[in-house]
Amino acid sequence: MWHIAKRELYDNLNSLRFALATVLLLALMLTNAVLYLREHPKRTQAYHNAAAGAIQTLASRSTSLYRLATEGPGDLHKVPSPLRFCAEGDEAFLPTRVSGANYGRRIADMPPIWRMFYPQETPNLRNIRPDFTTLDWVFIVGYVLSFIAILFTFDSISGELERGTLRLTLANAIPRHTVLVGKFLGAFISINIPFAVAVLMNLILISTSDAVQLNAEAWGRLGILYGIVVLYTCLFIALGLLISAAVRESGVSLVVLLLIWVSFVVFMPNTLASIGSRTSVPIAHMEFWTQRMQLADAAREAYQDKYGDSQTTPSVHVLGEYVTSEAEEYERFNEAYLKQQLAQGKRARAITRISPTAIVQRLFESFAGTGFERHLQFIENAQRYAREYREFVIDTDRADPESLHVVGIQEGMSQKPVSPEAVPKFRDTLSLNRDFNAAATDLLLLALFLMVIASGAYLAFVRLEI
């Protein structure tokens, strides 16, 4: 078996396609590193500035518990992933912050309590540059490497069949599956050599730069990503062998392979997303605004109906209840809308999993800490922090025996000074554990794809008449 693998390998190493693949992959990977080193420091700088600003705002609000309770924690920012060169994840279209602020209508001239807002990101609205895909690893692997894998395998069986060398090989006492595995290994190694070289160059360039520091976890994630690349390449090699064995002419097998490649890699991911997004459509954004406005008006009117005409202002407790319930309802509405939007996005993404390229993109995004899944994680983090912050305000208030314990009303809250250090700060984190969880289905699906195609290739080759 090693003999066959070695023979295949030598054959490939001397071929034109090997040279071209090496050049192409190297060029892409180096561009990727250079672009990343150009963009990433700017991104981290912007994040640090924003985060520092947020902490300052919080500190300035820490003068009194009442201010903390009404004005809220301010903007919460998403930390940029250091592995963005692996998967861009269309981050440009995802918001980088959520904010806890107190825009809202006043009830009885009381400043409203803060609530969570989820701003939208529409960078394309004013962008008149032509569309393009960023050169991240997802592109290099998903498009280019799979294309190369096809070019390396399309003639590995049909070509030998045409030349008659396959008959010669099989005349020796070698079982067929050994030949197949040998061919598989040969192709696998010869594709992996240029890719590994390119990846190493890419990583050397990135790790030697001062601007970026990758920690142990990032390197671990890179290792996982490489494993995914291996799976994906195997998938396309197996596909190549399958078609090459099933179709007896190498010209035809190339055509078939290319057409399959075009449909699965280029066409399917986006078209399927468009189909998938047609179900569970959330209400229009305009409608959302109107409804939210009506909600705020309703809260105010409810108060006006009851206490609008009376001469004495109602008790602190009653006021506190109105203010709190308005903020809660408003926030619940915001969250429900966000949930609808995310659900539509999720569904659209789920259906694209018919294409292995889309699976690989999802996996890359999960492990690189970018993209849609990452955004979900960020929102979760922010919501957890919001709860923490609220509890902090309530607990601090409870600790003061003189307070009336009415959160959101100046007179009802503790008047004692708050130490700015005690206020919880938002820290956005990435957890590998959770990423694994989200990616498990995709990994299994990819493995399943590989199994099916590999066994198909085996069957086709065993039944092949020579």
Next chain:
Amino acid sequence: MFKTLIGREFLDNLMTFRFAAAVFITLLLVVAATAVLIKDYERRLESYNTSIETHRQRLRKWQTYSPGMGRLNVDRPPNPLSLFNVGLDKRLGNKIPVSHSFVPSLWDAEMDSSDNSFLNIFSSIDIVFIFEVVLSLLALIFAYDALAGERERGTLRLVLTHPVRRGHILLAKYISAMLCLLVPLLMSLLLAVMLLTTSTSVSLSTDDFLCIGGIVLSSLAYLSVFYLIGLLISALTRRTGTALMLSMFAWGFLVLVYPNMILATTPPQDASAARGASAFNQIKQIYEEFDRERRNFLANDPVPGDDPAFDMDSPGRWTTGDGFMENQLTLLYYYWNVLSYDEFYDRHLSQVPHVQNYYGFLGPRIVNTADRVWLIRKQALDEIFVRPAFVDRVLLKLSPVGVYDAATQACAGTDLKGIQDFFDTVRQYRQEVIAYLYDKKAFGSRLWFAGDEEQVDWNTLPQFSFQGSDIGTKAKRALPDVFLLLTINLILFVIIFLIFIKSEV
């Protein structure tokens, strides 16, 4: 002899499996994409119709001119030809405010009823994109063994023993292969147009069909470029294996890698920030001068105080407000004001003539200042945003894919210029509205702010309509790119001819 050659080649190509597979897959992809795209277009059209209705109703709620001028919106209709090449049609803003207080541009448009912004992470595929990828691949697959294969098999030598000119052989190969490639192209386009015409929501005019004709023509030229690239590689190499690998990698580079690489690497414009800041300051200065004049007027008029609402309130509904709106990123800076009363207290009635006087003075000045500022803003926006975008497009044209994309976008009217046409029309419409206001003497009238005696009849306001750029302009924009494709074709053909003539068999 020539005819025999063509016939032979044609049949050779037609009877192959690759031809059947090519036709099948192109049809499948195009039909599937068209069905999805039509649904998408229907949704956009529906949302456009709702927006128009909402905007009309919202305007009707106001009884006076002043708030109406802040709430007049124009909607951009979706372009039915965006199914072929979506270009900028889907992503740029489709709700454009029209007001006398500033001149609207592409950068002021908003997305109305923009649904889920999270869906932007998926890019949209159009018919031209499928052609870009599939047809170019097919052309190369048909071409790679055309010369190298015959040379390998020795049939080329056999053919050349007959008294045939080499040029004729080449031409015969080219014509027959193009005829074959035309089949999937035309069939899929016909099916797509058929689907389009059966859909009730899409209505195509004669001009649109001519545009589709233009798209077919550019597709043909594009296809032929890739066929000739394949033929060139085939003529240069002695072995089909080498020819195949070279053409596949050439395809990968031209279609897959180059367009993305060049756009990703062109640096974002940092230098333009200074240009923007200077233009913005200039604009601000003009408005400072304007504001001085305004305050002067208010200080010198008989009513004390300089409140633009003249310190009035009302027993009914009333809105007042003024201020400067700014967005440094898009260089937007203007003075807005709103003043509207449904009723007056009797004690304020004596002030009404003064208010009329003030707005009679202010209105024309707002219009003039906005027009003056627009000249500065337009130039700065062109330099900061439009020029780099054009440079990008020129760089893209180093690959035939870029040329083809540009040509079809121009035909479909979804390119940058086509979209700019729309915004030009919006600006014209703004002029019409202003002319209407002058005509009705709205600025100095009671109706500008007082809805107590009579109400504005919004029905007499000029209506906005946009039919898309006319076919002549579109053709003028598409033709350079089509000619560029044809020139590339010609040059490639001449090169191949020379190589083939000189080559030994």
